[in-house]
Structures are given as structure tokens and as C-alpha cells.
Amino acid sequence: MTNVHRRLETLFAGIAAWIYTHRFITLGVILLITVVLTGQLPRLTMDTREESFFHENDPTLIAYNEFRDRFGQDDMFIIGMKPEKGLTPDFLAAMSQLHRELEEKVPYLDEVTSLVNGRVVRAEGDTLIVEDLMPGPVETVDEHRRIMGLIDRYPLYDNLLVSTDRSLAMILVKAQAVVNTAEVDLMAGFENEPESSSEPHRQFLSNEQNVEIDTVIRNIVEKYRGKGIDFYFAGNPVFVAEIQRGIEKDLGMMIPLSFLLIVIFLAMLFRRISGVVYPLIAVLLSLISSFGIMAVWGIPISNAIQILPTFLIVVGIANAVHILTIFYQNYQINEDKQQAIVQAVGYTGLPVFMTSLTTACGLLSFVWADVAIVAHLGYVAPVGVMLAFVYTLFLLPSLVAIFPIKLIAPSHSGKRFIVDRLFDGITRITTQRPIMITLLWAVLLILAGSGALAVRFSHNAMTWLPEGSTVRVGTEMLDRKNGGTVMLEVIVDSGRQNGFHDPDLLARLAEAGEVIPTISEHRIRAGKVFSIADALKETNRALNQDRDAAYIVPDTRELIAQELILFESSGSDDLTELSDSTYQTARLSVLAPFTDSILYKDYVDRIKNYLQGQFPNETVTLTGHMALFIGITKLFITSMAKSYLFALLVITLLMILMIGRIRIGLMSMIANIVPIIMIFGIMGVTGIPLDLFTILIGSIVLGLVVDDTIHFLHHFRRSFEAGGSVEKAVRETLFTTGRAMVITSLVLCGSFFIYTTAYLTCNVHFGLLTGCAVLFALAADFLMVPALLTIVFGKRLVVKGRQGQAVMNGGGH
Numbered sequence: 001m002t003n004v005h006r007r008l009e010t011l012f013a014g015i016a017a018w019i020y021t022h023r024f025i026t027l028g029v030i031l032l033i034t035v036v037l038t039g040q041l042p043r044l045t046m047d048t049r050e051e052s053f054f055h056e057n058d059p060t061l062i063a064y065n066e067f068r069d070r071f072g073q074d075d076m077f078i079i080g081m082k083p084e085k086g087l088t089p090d091f092l093a094a095m096s097q098l099h100r101e102l103e104e105k106v107p108y109l110d111e112v113t114s115l116v117n118g119r120v121v122r123a124e125g126d127t128l129i130v131e132d133l134m135p136g137p138v139e140t141v142d143e144h145r146r147i148m149g150l151i152d153r154y155p156l157y158d159n160l161l162v163s164t165d166r167s168l169a170m171i172l173v174k175a176q177a178v179v180n181t182a183e184v185d186l187m188a189g190f191e192n193e194p195e196s197s198s199e200p201h202r203q204f205l206s207n208e209q210n211v212e213i214d215t216v217i218r219n220i221v222e223k224y225r226g227k228g229i230d231f232y233f234a235g236n237p238v239f240v241a242e243i244q245r246g247i248e249k250d251l252g253m254m255i256p257l258s259f260l261l262i263v264i265f266l267a268m269l270f271r272r273i274s275g276v277v278y279p280l281i282a283v284l285l286s287l288i289s290s291f292g293i294m295a296v297w298g299i300p301i302s303n304a305i306q307i308l309p310t311f312l313i314v315v316g317i318a319n320a321v322h323i324l325t326i327f328y329q330n331y332q333i334n335e336d337k338q339q340a341i342v343q344a345v346g347y348t349g350l351p352v353f354m355t356s357l358t359t360a361c362g363l364l365s366f367v368w369a370d371v372a373i374v375a376h377l378g379y380v381a382p383v384g385v386m387l388a389f390v391y392t393l394f395l396l397p398s399l400v401a402i403f404p405i406k407l408i409a410p411s412h413s414g415k416r417f418i419v420d421r422l423f424d425g426i427t428r429i430t431t432q433r434p435i436m437i438t439l440l441w442a443v444l445l446i447l448a449g450s451g452a453l454a455v456r457f458s459h460n461a462m463t464w465l466p467e468g469s470t471v472r473v474g475t476e477m478l479d480r481k482n483g484g485t486v487m488l489e490v491i492v493d494s495g496r497q498n499g500f501h502d503p504d505l506l507a508r509l510a511e512a513g514e515v516i517p518t519i520s521e522h523r524i525r526a527g528k529v530f531s532i533a534d535a536l537k538e539t540n541r542a543l544n545q546d547r548d549a550a551y552i553v554p555d556t557r558e559l560i561a562q563e564l565i566l567f568e569s570s571g572s573d574d575l576t577e578l579s580d581s582t583y584q585t586a587r588l589s590v591l592a593p594f595t596d597s598i599l600y601k602d603y604v605d606r607i608k609n610y611l612q613g614q615f616p617n618e619t620v621t622l623t624g625h626m627a628l629f630i631g632i633t634k635l636f637i638t639s640m641a642k643s644y645l646f647a648l649l650v651i652t653l654l655m656i657l658m659i660g661r662i663r664i665g666l667m668s669m670i671a672n673i674v675p676i677i678m679i680f681g682i683m684g685v686t687g688i689p690l691d692l693f694t695i696l697i698g699s700i701v702l703g704l705v706v707d708d709t710i711h712f713l714h715h716f717r718r719s720f721e722a723g724g725s726v727e728k729a730v731r732e733t734l735f736t737t738g739r740a741m742v743i744t745s746l747v748l749c750g751s752f753f754i755y756t757t758a759y760l761t762c763n764v765h766f767g768l769l770t771g772c773a774v775l776f777a778l779a780a781d782f783l784m785v786p787a788l789l790t791i792v793f794g795k796r797l798v799v800k801g802r803q804g805q806a807v808m809n810g811g812g813h
Helices: 003-021 023-038 059-071 089-105 141-153 207-222 236-270 273-297 305-334 337-368 372-402 418-432 434-452 470-482 503-518 532-542 557-569 597-614 625-659 662-686 694-721 726-757 761-793
Strands: 077-083 109-113 119-124 127-132 169-175 178-180 202-204 229-234 486-493 528-531 585-592 619-623 797-800 806-809
Touching: 003 023, 003 337, 003 372, 023 273, 023 372, 059 486, 059 619, 059 625, 077 089, 077 207, 077 236, 077 470, 089 109, 089 141, 089 169, 089 207, 119 532, 127 557, 169 207, 207 229, 207 236, 229 236, 229 470, 236 273, 236 305, 236 470, 236 726, 273 305, 273 372, 305 337, 305 372, 305 694, 305 726, 305 761, 337 372, 337 625, 337 694, 372 625, 418 434, 418 726, 418 761, 434 662, 434 761, 486 503, 486 597, 486 625, 503 528, 503 532, 503 557, 503 585, 503 597, 528 532, 532 557, 597 619, 597 625, 619 625, 625 662, 625 694, 662 694, 662 761, 694 726, 694 761, 726 761
Parallel strands: none
Antiparallel strands: 077 169, 077 229, 109 169, 119 127, 178 202, 486 585, 486 619, 528 585, 797 806
16 A cells, blocks of 8 residues: 555544544534534525526526516416317306406516407507407307407417417416515605615516416416316426426425435444434535535525435435444444544545545536536535535544444354355456456447437426426427417517618518418427517508408508507507517517427527528527527537536546556546446437436436445555455455445435436436446446456465565466
């Protein structure tokens, strides 16, 4: 063993001795830090919006925020209503009542739109009147007939407020884009102090506010069930709220189940209360502290960070298991707690530190991710991993020193445990037939690699929800009936004030509204396109005796300007959502189905190419949620390349540093890459796509699986350099650290397999694949690494030279 390694082991032993002596001070400091960080937990938030995927300076997010500042939200809470008997007077009355109640009770509301207040434009002489379709209850047959006739006369309603077959009606709830969060001073006006010149703080609608709106809507709708109406929920805000509920549900189930599983494994392994309680204390305190740091840094719980609790729990437990395994063995022999814990920390401290460091580096690779929530994981997770190491290192000796620990009566049966016979068999077959074992692994890797070639990129977050989820069912229904629930927003900038008084530009805008629904790519086709041109057509028709032939854009600037003024004077504010106040820019809204973001790119590219030809002298900007989805897809592909490369390079360097030999360090990485290739093979065979969630697995797995390899090679080196053959060193390694490796691997894969019971499919895939990777890693460490070591060292023996240095001999066994 090198002098550096010896010094480090002596350092860890010295730290343990100091902690044992100053047990109460150490425990007090740890508890004080934890209490301080626990006080920050109320500041912790959750954010599952698409905007959270982008860094603040991302051009895609900047363009989207500018759009929201100018026009408000692009997405809506969509309530689909399917009446059993069609659009009858009774149904229209129920919809009207629901509409009014939503207007009264929904918080952060911008507007509610449905057939109740569908825009109707008519003229009385030279006066333009813009009114609601149903200003009052439908009480007569003639009134019902009039309303149905108007619905047929307004193309704007189709696939937006009502399906073309009239079997489905929609209520669109639009929230405020920007919410004023400044508190109102109730004493304002009663004080002599001058008014503050500072403006109220403004922020975009938060995730919590979005969920609050969705909850209120669902509670209101619930009262209308059972009246011959089927309800469907869709729209991106509804989806975001459902994802947050799914995360909360999964976290509420996964964390307790992980602790329960760990209690069972620790009880089986150590058969002592201390062996169960001490690791749990260290893990729980480190987990609370990690979330406290998240709150201090202002990092919310997101789609990516939701995996953090279970991950930190199993990593922290693994640290404690390795230390306590050696501690209890020593304590049974010498019956001296201090000596046993000092020796245990000295023996395992370095590999535990290195495993924590490699895991942290694997996670640190996410810091450079282009996806903001993945970068947040890269900041928080490494800190959490190192906190788990520090808490374990300082708490275990303190708790061992403070509380008594009983000795367990040794077994005198003389029988060998099954695991001992298993380790003997592994030692013989891997060291005596290394070539055969290596070839078998090579065949497995070739098969897995061929399966991995079938892995495809995909990001359809709707598939994260169960098939029976109300949001998924509602989205599929509305996409099928109306042709869309996701917005692509097109901003056309004429470059001059009153540019949209130009009849040619408006005619081209109107033409785009007719052509875009005919564009199809990957079976994606817009179900609805609308713009300011629709409002002008309705106005022009109303001012021309309501003739259908007049449903066109006026052909002179003067007439356009006059009709826009009349529309503004009518009291309607619809134009503010369609154009800016100077008519320099206008909005063209495209409603399309919710589908795979990878497919959106080709579809949007076709629309973009068409618009560039349609508006050659204008500036065209594409934004909205469809653009966000495309941006997320681009970012997670580049993030994957960066994180995988960084994790592989840094962990390889750390392995070489830990082992002290370049050749062995590089060889060990072969075993650590095996699990990644295997899980990609599983993904290819089972059709699990590489999306924003599964993309995290590679770097996480690489940081995890290297832990057992470090422990194996650390103890192998000690045994091998102490004098002996490869076979003897492998056997001693398996019998000393092999048990702990098995237990920690079982805890890891068991905790991840718990995710297969999760509500969100993305968590199911993550748990299944990561759990399998841990099993593959354990198999590689037990069956591949010894074979590779035998090939590298051959039949050589290690004997001690005169100065105690290890010397290689070429003798036999």
C-alpha cells in the first residue's frame, strides 16, 4: 500500500479518535447545524412548469416572457363538457351557471371564455356592438334556435369553444400572466408618511398559484357532475398541476417505503438496535440539511430533483453499512468500542470518502447542463452526498461513544453460511477461468449494445401520467375532437406603427390562418388558428348587413383603421390580446395536439419555412408552449452529452488516483460502464425512450456503481500487497467487504425498485432501470473484476521485501 494511502487511513482513524473523545461537542454541533437548516424548510417550493427547464438568460424563455408581458398567458385551463343530449337549453343553462361561478371564485383570473360569452359582432346603423352570445338564460325555443344559428355563423367558435360535431363544448379559463404579489397596506391614506416610490413587485404566475387555480376549478366542477354531463380536463396548466400532485404523491410514498426497506435490511444485517437507529439518524439529518440548503439557495423541488430524497437516503445508508460492518466485527473480537470504531473508520474511511466523492462528481456533471432543473440537481445532489458522508463520519463515532452497544453471542455451530460458500465459488471460477468469464461478459455486452442501438430520443411528458389519469384522458379526448390543446404562438412584427392597417399584410395574415391548418407533419395538424384578422372579418361582415360575402378583410387602410376604431369603441378588449396598442405587431395563435416534442420540431420547421415566405419583409417570432417543448428537447440532448462526458472523465481520474495504478484504474472503469450499456440495452428492447428523466440515469448510475468497485479494489489491494495470490486476495476481499457490498446493493436496488409502484411513469422507468443497473454493477464487481485482475496479475505472488515493500514474483500458487 502506498504511503499516501497509509497516511490517509491514519488521518481518518485520528478523526474518529478525536470525535470519540469529544462526542458531545461533535453531536451538539451537528444538531445545531441541522436545526438552523431545518428552519429554512418553510421557504422550500415546488416548480413543475415548462419555464423552470430554462435558465433565465435562455433566448427561448426570454422570448416567451416577452410574449406574456405583451399578450398574457398563451395556455389555458380547458374544461371539456360532453352533454348526453347535445347542446340543449338545459345544458346551456348549466354551462352558463358554471361559467359565472368560475368567474366569481377562481383566483388570479384573467378571463373565462365559453359559448356563454362567445363574441358576437353586430351593427345598429353606424354603431358597432360587440356582445356575448348568451347574455342571459335561454328560456324559449326561439332563443335556443337563434343561439345555435349564431354558433354556426362564427368560425372562430369551431374547435375552440365547441367541437365541429357539436358534441363537446369547452370552457377556457385563462389565468393572469403576471401576478401582483405586493401586500396591500390597509392603513394606506391614514398615515402622514409619504408614499413609497417603489413599484409593487411583479412576478409570473407561480406553480403554487397554478395548482391553487386548478384545485378551485375541480372543486367547482365537481358540483355539476351527475347532471348528464361528462367533464374532461386539459391544457398545459392542468397538466402542470397534475405533475405536481404526482410528485407529491410519489414522494409521500417513496420516502417512507425506502426507510422501511432500510430498517428491514439493517435489522437483518446487524441484529442490533444501534445498527438500525444510528444509520437512520445520520441519513435523516443529512437529508433535512440538504433540503434546508435547497431552500437557502432558492432551488425548488422539480421534475428532476424529486429523485433526490431516495437517492440521498440509500447513499447515506451505504456509507454507514461499510463502517458499521467492520466496527461490529472488531467489537466482537476486542470488546473495546473506541478501538473498534477507530479501526473501522481508519479501515473504511478512505474508500467511503472516495465513493462519496465519485458519486458527487457523477452528479456534479449536471451543473453544466443546459436544462436548468438538471443543473439545479447538479448543485444540490453533490452537496447532499458529501453531507451524508460528513454526517456519517461524525455521528457514528459520537453515537457509539455515548450509548452502550451489546455484544452478540457468537455462533458455535461450525456450519458455513450459504453466502460464504457462494463467495468461495465466485473466487474459484473467476480466478481459475478468467478468460472464459471475460468472454461471457463480452458476449453479454455485445448483445446489450445491439439492443441499445434501438434506443430513441423522445419527450412526451403526457405519457408520464397513467393512462387513466383525468388529464391524460381529457387531453386525448380534446385533441381527438378539437385537434389541439397546445399553443404555438406566432408574433409578426411589421416594423412600423399601424403596420397592421395595411390590407395586404392583413390579407397575408388571414391567408396564413387558412393555410397552416393544412400543414401536416408526423400526423400533427393544427386544429385551430386565429388572429386579429378574424375579428376584422366579423366586424366587416356586421357593418355590411351581416352578409356572408363580407366576411373578409377590408381592402383599404382607411376602412381597416375605421373598423378597428369602431371595435375598440364597442367596449370589447379582445384586440389587446391580438395586437399591441400601436398595431405594429400581431399575434397568430396555432392550437395543435399534445405529442412528442421531438416530432414538434419538424412540424414547427415547416410552419416556420411557410411563414418566412408569407412574411418576407416582416420579423416573425415563434414562441408559446410548443416552442418551449422544442427548446427543452434540444437542451436535454446537449445536456446528456456534456454530463456523460464529464462524469466519465472525472470518475476515471478519481479511480486511477484511488487505486494508484493507471492500468488497474482504466480496467476498473470497464466494469463500471457495463451497467450503463446493459440498461441502455434494456431500454432498447422494452421501448423505453431516452427522455428528460431517463437521460439522468447514465451519470447517476456511473456515480453510484463505482462505489462498490472502489470498496472491492481498496480491500483487494490491501490483501494483495500484504502478500498472497490474486485468488487469496479476492477471497479475503469478498469475505471482508463482500457482505457489505451485497447489503448496500440490495438496499440500493430495493429502494429504486420501490419506484415501480409510483404514480408517475417517469419514476417507474427511473426506478426500474436504476435498480437493474445496481444489480448489474454488483454482478460485474463480483464476476468481472476478479477475472480481469487475474488476467492482469496472472499467477504472480506478492511477497514482502526487506523494507516491507511489496514485490511481485512470478511463482505459482
